[in-house]
Amino acid sequence: MIELITANLIWILAIVIGGTLISQSVHFIPVGGAPAAMSQATGIGTGTVMLAAGAGIAGIIAAGTVMAVNQNLPLVIAAGAVGSMVMLAATMIVATWIYVYGVGVIPVSAKVKYDPITKYRQDLYVSQGTEGHGIPTVCFVSATIGAALGGLGGALVYYALMKVSTLPVTDLNLSAVVSTFTIGFFFINSVIPSYNIGGTIEGFHDPKFKKWPKAALASFIASIFCAIVAVVAVGSLGGGL
Amino acid sequence: MEPLISMGVLALIGAAATIAGASEDLESDVGSQSNANSQIQLAPQMGYIHRYYNKAIAGEPVSNGMMCTIGATGTLVLIKHFGMSPLFALVIGALIAAMVHGSYSVTAIMGREASQKRFKQPIYLDLIRSHTPVIMAFAFLTTFTVEIVSYLMVYALAHPFPFVLLSFLLGVVVGSVGSATGDVHLGSERQFQQTEFGSGLNASNSGNIVRKGESGLRNGIDNLWFCSKFGGPMTGVAFGMVVFLGIWILIVFDPARGLKEGWLSNILGFLIVVVLGIWNWHIEKEAREKFGPYKEDKTEEVSA
Amino acid sequence: MSDAKNKYPPNTMLALGVVGGLVGIYLAYFLAPINHVFVFFGALGAICASVWGADVVRRVASYGLGTGVPSIGMLALGMGVIATLFGLSIGGVAGPIIAFITACVIGAIIGILANKIIGMGIPIMERATTEIAGAGTLLILGFSIVIAGSLDYVLVVKDVIATGFIMMIYIAGGMAMLHPFNSNLGPDEMQDRSLSLAIEKAGIAMVLSGFASVAGLGAIAVTMLIGIFIWYKGFNKYYSFVKRDAYKVLDTGMLPTEEEMQ
Numbered sequence: 044m045i046e047l048i049t050a051n052l053i054w055i056l057a058i059v060i061g062g063t064l065i066s067q068s069v070h071f072i073p074v075g076g077a078p079a080a081m082s083q084a085t086g087i088g089t090g091t092v093m094l095a096a097g098a099g100i101a102g103i104i105a106a107g108t109v110m111a112v113n114q115n116l117p118l119v120i121a122a123g124a125v126g127s128m129v130m131l132a133a134t135m136i137v138a139t140w141i142y143v144y145g146v147g148v149i150p151v152s153a154k155v156k157y158d159p160i161t162k163y164r165q166d167l168y169v170s171q172g173t174e175g176h177g178i179p180t181v182c183f184v185s186a187t188i189g190a191a192l193g194g195l196g197g198a199l200v201y202y203a204l205m206k207v208s209t210l211p212v213t214d215l216n217l218s219a220v221v222s223t224f225t226i227g228f229f230f231i232n233s234v235i236p237s238y239n240i241g242g243t244i245e246g247f248h249d250p251k252f253k254k255w256p257k258a259a260l261a262s263f264i265a266s267i268f269c270a271i272v273a274v275v276a277v278g279s280l281g282g283g284l
Numbered sequence: 285m286e287p288l289i290s291m292g293v294l295a296l297i298g299a300a301a302t303i304a305g306a307s308e309d310l311e312s313d314v315g316s317q318s319n320a321n322s323q324i325q326l327a328p329q330m331g332y333i334h335r336y337y338n339k340a341i342a343g344e345p346v347s348n349g350m351m352c353t354i355g356a357t358g359t360l361v362l363i364k365h366f367g368m369s370p371l372f373a374l375v376i377g378a379l380i381a382a383m384v385h386g387s388y389s390v391t392a393i394m395g396r397e398a399s400q401k402r403f404k405q406p407i408y409l410d411l412i413r414s415h416t417p418v419i420m421a422f423a424f425l426t427t428f429t430v431e432i433v434s435y436l437m438v439y440a441l442a443h444p445f446p447f448v449l450l451s452f453l454l455g456v457v458v459g460s461v462g463s464a465t466g467d468v469h470l471g472s473e474r475q476f477q478q479t480e481f482g483s484g485l486n487a488s489n490s491g492n493i494v495r496k497g498e499s500g501l502r503n504g505i506d507n508l509w510f511c512s513k514f515g516g517p518m519t520g521v522a523f524g525m526v527v528f529l530g531i532w533i534l535i536v537f538d539p540a541r542g543l544k545e546g547w548l549s550n551i552l553g554f555l556i557v558v559v560l561g562i563w564n565w566h567i568e569k570e571a572r573e574k575f576g577p578y579k580e581d582k583t584e585e586v587s588a
Numbered sequence: 589m590s591d592a593k594n595k596y597p598p599n600t601m602l603a604l605g606v607v608g609g610l611v612g613i614y615l616a617y618f619l620a621p622i623n624h625v626f627v628f629f630g631a632l633g634a635i636c637a638s639v640w641g642a643d644v645v646r647r648v649a650s651y652g653l654g655t656g657v658p659s660i661g662m663l664a665l666g667m668g669v670i671a672t673l674f675g676l677s678i679g680g681v682a683g684p685i686i687a688f689i690t691a692c693v694i695g696a697i698i699g700i701l702a703n704k705i706i707g708m709g710i711p712i713m714e715r716a717t718t719e720i721a722g723a724g725t726l727l728i729l730g731f732s733i734v735i736a737g738s739l740d741y742v743l744v745v746k747d748v749i750a751t752g753f754i755m756m757i758y759i760a761g762g763m764a765m766l767h768p769f770n771s772n773l774g775p776d777e778m779q780d781r782s783l784s785l786a787i788e789k790a791g792i793a794m795v796l797s798g799f800a801s802v803a804g805l806g807a808i809a810v811t812m813l814i815g816i817f818i819w820y821k822g823f824n825k826y827y828s829f830v831k832r833d834a835y836k837v838l839d840t841g842m843l844p845t846e847e848e849m850q
């Protein structure tokens with residue numbers, strides 16, 4: 044068991060970095076929770092954990108597809124990032140259609156007076172009694188960054204665990220074990236930052252965003268233990284202890 | 285696999301995914317699950333007793349993930365252990381998932397309303413009898429179509445993940461997408477139809493959901509009718525786009541053919557994201573111009 | 589929550605979960621080579637673990653986690669999956685115990701991180717995450733032995749992980765832990781009603797894992813039948829509690845009138 048750990052230190056580090064990236068990604072994705080679905084808050088109307096998980100999962104699926112045919116590290120993790128970004132972008136554009144044409148509200152944030160990217164005035168367009176609604180451009184950009192980080196992190200974890208084993212990459216038992224681990228790992232690293240955020244966040248322009256170091260540290264430590272455990276379990280698949 | 289055949293498989297996957305998205309959203313609209321449910325939960329507390337189906341099953345991503353996983357489990361067992369043809373196994377697996385989902389729905393409404401005893405919210409058994417089969421039917425559709433997507437991805441497009449795991453993942457994604465898109469139509473628009481069109485929910489209106497409909501007391505099936513005009517199909521388009529575009533970029537530029545192709549597919553995906561971002565900005569700009577602000581700018585008037 | 593609503597103290601539930609879970613798993617482990625039918629003990633152990641887990645979720649969620657009940661269920665099972673695979677890969681008779689202890693350690697670490705670094709400030713958080721990780725692991729082990737027929741790592745990988753049934757255990761077991769409290773959320777929630785629902789949901793998971801079992805037709809039939817029986821009894825108990833607790837259970841009716849609402 045100890046030999047497995049020492050032989051794979053670089054991959055353990057990769058998994059820990061991946062976990063921390065996943066945890067950071069959750070802070071970028073604008074989540075309004077239940078109020079957003081009632082057009083009472085800016086952001087996407089889902090829970091933090093589940094939206095981050097949804098985006099990251101799309102990335103992991105894409106990374107899995109690419110890794111099965113091409114094991115170039117930058118390519119695989121970029122494919123993960125792109126997969127997540129496409130998922131979140133498609134979701135957000137349809138959400139905007141519903142907010143603007145179905146509900147009749149304007150995408151604005153109530154946390155800033157001027158949108159940092161488009162410099163549009165925000166507060167005049169917030170309907171009364173709400174904290175903003177829809178997905179203004181700054182939230183879209185923040186979400187794209189978040190999805191990219193989440194997809195990157197998830198793909199990195201997947202790649203690292205696949206490389207730990209001596210079995211060939213096309214072995215279906217291996218990809219099954221590794222993908223199961225990656226999903227469990229992903230959920231753990233999505234829940235920790237969601238506790239940090241405590242409900243809703245609008246993206247990098249939100250004051251709550253400044254809390255990100257706490258989640259990074261917590262995820263880093265938690266990921267170390269999970270990574271060691273994962274490496275032993277995956278490494279024992281091919282050759283034995 | 286031959287690229288043109290892959291595109292044919294992709295077309296089938298895209299169609300199945302679109303139906304999955306639509307039925308997922310409609311299923312959550314009948315039972316008012318997830319986000320909009322917070323208002324249904326709040327209403328009795330504020331004194332607004334209702335006749336809605338308070339289906340609170342842990343949020344749509346988890347609930348849809350569960351249905352699709354159970355469906356895929358049933359399907360795989362029937363194919364592998366009982367030697368059934370996939371065409372039948374997919375249907376029976378989805379049926380098993382729908383039945384399990386029905387049991388979760390019934391226990392949810394009974395539990396939530398029993399825990400609201402002090403607010404005098406009764407449990408209407410006829411609601412349970414009339415809505416649960418509708419919920420189960422949509423759950424069947426969602427599970428069946430998501431199973432088709434993951435089955436084709438694993439057995440036709442050679443995805444490395446196991447079939448049941450991929451069904452779980454796609455179930456979580458369809459739940460996320462539905463929760464983010466279609467639920468807004470129910471939560472902001474239909475649930476508060478008595479307020480004027482064109483604004484978000486004022487905090488002072490919280491809990492004041494529509495309970496009396498066009499003729500008679502409104503229930504989940506009335507909401508289903510309304511949301512099937514816009515919210516449901518849009519969610520279908522959203523999930524269809526997610527699945528179709530995500531796989532399309534990998535078929536058009538297949539990473540198996542080399543590093544250059546792989547990077548071209550990433551660039552294409554990024555371009556799609558940029559185009560959607562520009563479209564979002566354009567809608568935002570157009571909405572600001574057409575709808576106009578809610579308030580006057582007081583500081584400008586003072587300085588003028 | 590008033591104490592009158594909590595009939596079963598936390599330590600009783602912990603004992604039920606740990607002892608019931610481990611006894612069930614090891615009974616299945618030692619008896620399965622004799623006759624594969626005995627794998628159903630693993631499912632019974634998993635049911636004890638899910639009732640324990642549901643009670644922990646109940647206790648910790650009432651403090652207000654800020655993200656909703658489902659997230660802690662997903663966290664628990666995530667830790668459970670990782671710890672189970674680790675424990676089984678070490679192998680041998682002690683595999684389940686190693687998995688359980690690893691899960692508790694990871695759970696404790698995450699609880700400490702949540703309280704000390706993130707600053708959640710929930711008094712019972714460390715104990716809750718430890719317990720819930722342990723419950724998740726016992727649940728996964730119990731249902732895995734039903735499906736695979738044994739806890740040999742190679743067999744578990746082939747029959748439970750490579751097929752993807754692990755995700756079915758993950759989600760059906762996770763829902764058995766988080767759905768009871770989530771679906772009974774409200775000021776008049778009662779412990780016995782929530783836990784009876786945990787038994788019913790775990791019964792469904794037992795039926796599903798019995799269906800997926802490779803341990804032979806006898807094991808499939810016995811596990812599914814016992815699972816359906818447990819589901820049926822659980823549902824009836826739950827419904828009787830609902831009728832006991834609800835304001836009114838009406839066949840049909842209009843909204844209450846003004847006088848009735850006073």
